[in-house]
Amino acid sequence: MKDSYLNFTNVGIGARLTSILGLPRPEILERYETEKPTITGAVLLGGGGKSELLEVLATLFESMRTQTLFHSQIPEWLKIANDSGLITGRWEAEGTHVQKVKALVFDATGLKESSESEALHRFFHDSAKSILPCGRVIVFGRTPEHCNQPRKAAMQAGLEGLIRSLAKEYKRGVAAQLVYVAEGAENQMESTLRFLLSPRSAYVSGQVIRIAKPKKVSRAPRDWSAPLSGKKILVTGSARGIGTAIAEVMARDGAKVICLDIPQAQSELEKLAAKLDGSALAVDLTGDDAPETLVSEARASGGWDVIVHNAGITRDKKMANMRADLWNSVIDVNLSAQERINDALLGGGAINKSGRIICVSSISGIAGNVGQANYAFSKAGVIGMVKSLAPSLARQGITINAVAPGFIETQMTASMPLGVREAGRRLNSMQQGGQPEDVAEAVAWFASSGSGGVTGNIIRVCGQSLLGA
Amino acid sequence: MREIQRIAIIGGNRIPFARSNTVYSNVSNQEMMTATLQGLADRFNLHNECMGEVAGGAVIKHSRDYNLVRESTLSTSLAPETPAFDLQQACGTGLEACILIGNKIALGQIENGIACGVDSTSDAPIAINEKLRRILLDINSAKSSRKRLSLLSKLRPSMFVKPVLPSNSESRTGLSMGEHAELMAREWQISREEQDQLALCSHQNLARAYEHGLFSDLMTAFNGCSRDNNLRDDLSMEKLRKLKPCFDKKVAPNQGTLTPGNSTTLTDGASAVLLANDNWAKEKNLPVLAYLTFSEVAAVDFYEKKEGLLMAPVYAVPRMLHRAGLKLQDFDYYEIHEAFAAQVLCTLKAWEDKDFCKNRLGLSRELGKINRLKLNVNGSSLATGHPFAATGARIVTTLAKVLAQKGSGRGLISICAAGGQGIVAIIER
């Protein structure tokens, strides 16, 4: 749906009025475009203590052909970058222009206790005014749960508060994230770094991502401009809304998409499948034979690589008025059907090596919502399912993750009453609703063969919504 | 006096060169110089190091920048006690600075030093109209207000709208350097095709050097730029052939061969090179890339005797070869600054010309041909652009690194400069 306020505040008289009246002025977010580099603009690097990821970052920036600059707190970057073939430079020498940058990247892995956190202050204080609109802040740390020194764990956990605050402060479409890289998972960072630096992550902000060392070999895609090429991907509920966007982004990134929805949606489904050069599968996921049908479909085509559980419904009523069937149908579509299908596909060997399972949860599942006890239960249940399955699936080289969308501009949100809709749109750091493709981009990042270290993660695509944050 | 020390080239730094009025259009010489020196200090960990001396300059300079190099040095993390001085020898500035610092090192006067150069034609000083300037000076020194008023009444609007822009024309002949180069091309019968071919080669060689990462430790990014922005990867002979001659009107109407493609463009940029004696390099644990071993400067009379304006290096090189006991063919690399493709081609042709070598250079025979595959192997000014004073240190650093990569060898540097001058040097490893 069109957000006319967003357009109004960004042109001519509207732009002037909003600034005079001090109204919120949402930024028009940059979105992914083919042929554009991962990031348009320089990355400023900082770090403290003995930063452990600089060598890896140098090779990644070299492969992404990203221009880097370094804060004077890490002069060692110059040599490390040069050794990787990167031309880099000091960000700010005395008396020279302060260059605006598109991203701030801080390697905090070397910070051993909170008394060393000064390095963070220096970096973010110096650069706070130099980040361009739609810029990115990425802090890399070490997973606190794995730190054996309590002080290091506390230091690393503190990063969460920092990035959440920066994400709220910087405005103008700037997104900030924290990435915890487990020891030994350093070679698994590329897909995540590319996603977070690029406009693909336009509506993802204030998130914490954990990258683990994969139990099985995990290989980066050969071509980062078509990272899903050759993958067979099932997208449920793809006849409309977010599901359609997911199918489209997957196809754009090179995948063969199996578009699934209820039989009533057959014609839309077939249109989409034809457009994306994929296939259509009209199945009601709650049907008794659905699991078996999917297993045989998958096996007939040599197994599927990625399963995206997107189909979902709402049947909103306050608890006092909610009938049992409203409760049951929501739980069945949103959670129980997913569990049955996962069990069948995994048990039936229908998911290929390096498989990916991606679930669509919701911030309602995290924050709760009036009239959505059933829905919130199902979406919170999805998060529990993801977290509990992740460790055992990791042993088979399969990852499972969830996206939790916030306010996304779809038919579902268009049907909300105006007041609720406006509040939903503005009550987040981006001051606007997200687009279905924003959810799809996050799904595509999970789906990448390069994301083998990313499992058990719940990533909100909500523009850092105030709800449940 | 102590024994003569060898002049070691430790390394260098430059910012990417940028066509005038592009990415550095709002940047001053001092800012570019500072960033370049800071990059050098970062690269070789010279923070708080009191260097022997820093020497350098700019060809186009604001009068307020009289202490450009010292001021820039003070803005870096080098020790503030590091002395510095400015010098100027047109396009020879950078190489002359290397020679001066080198000589001080050789004589044991300093242990180490930095030679540098910078130029901006985007941020060029604009001189006010000469009549206006005189009146303003008179007003300033006038004793009475009546006198001041009468001087003020002499001001005319036209004086304000006709500022004097710096130009790179020769003050004696009134011709631009390009026009002089066009005259040289005519005299030596250098074809348009040959010039375009040399330009294409320059771009191709520079592009290849970038691909191989040659510059990653010779350059620091600046103002959003991490690659010389004059470089055209997609340049072709067809594209070069389409360009119109640009220096022909006065000197060769309708017969011009010099175009914007085979002449250097106005460029902004800065470069610096770190020189030292062996001892200091060893102490600091810095590997030596190569040594600066010989140099020579020459000038020609382009006014009375009508020698080609940019022919002075042709005279300087044989004198230097004689002192070094070398032949023109005894080199692994030739770095002939491409002010104009025609300048390079005239130089080579003159060295091959028996009459010229005998009569003008006073040699017994011609210097002969060079192996063209050894010429400007990583591109030169036609591709990188030519911020006048910054070209010297660019060439010295790049050549030193190439020699270090090869392991051993010898390179010749030749740079022509305004005023009919030429400055040349030998680097060895």
Ligand SMILES: NC(=O)c1ccc[n+]([C@@H]2O[C@H](COP(=O)([O-])OP(=O)(O)OC[C@H]3O[C@@H](n4cnc5c(N)ncnc54)[C@H](O)[C@@H]3O)[C@@H](O)[C@H]2O)c1
């Ligand atoms: N739109 C938002 O703002 C938002 C916010 C948070 C979470 N979500 C979640 O994102 C997902 C997609 O949402 P949407 O806005 O695109 O919804 P939507 O209603 O537009 O699309 C959902 C699709 O799922 C299909 N579906 C429903 N039940 C099915 C079944 N039993 N079998 C097969 N297909 C079935 C529907 O036919 C429909 O095409 C849902 O899981 C939803 O809960 C949406």
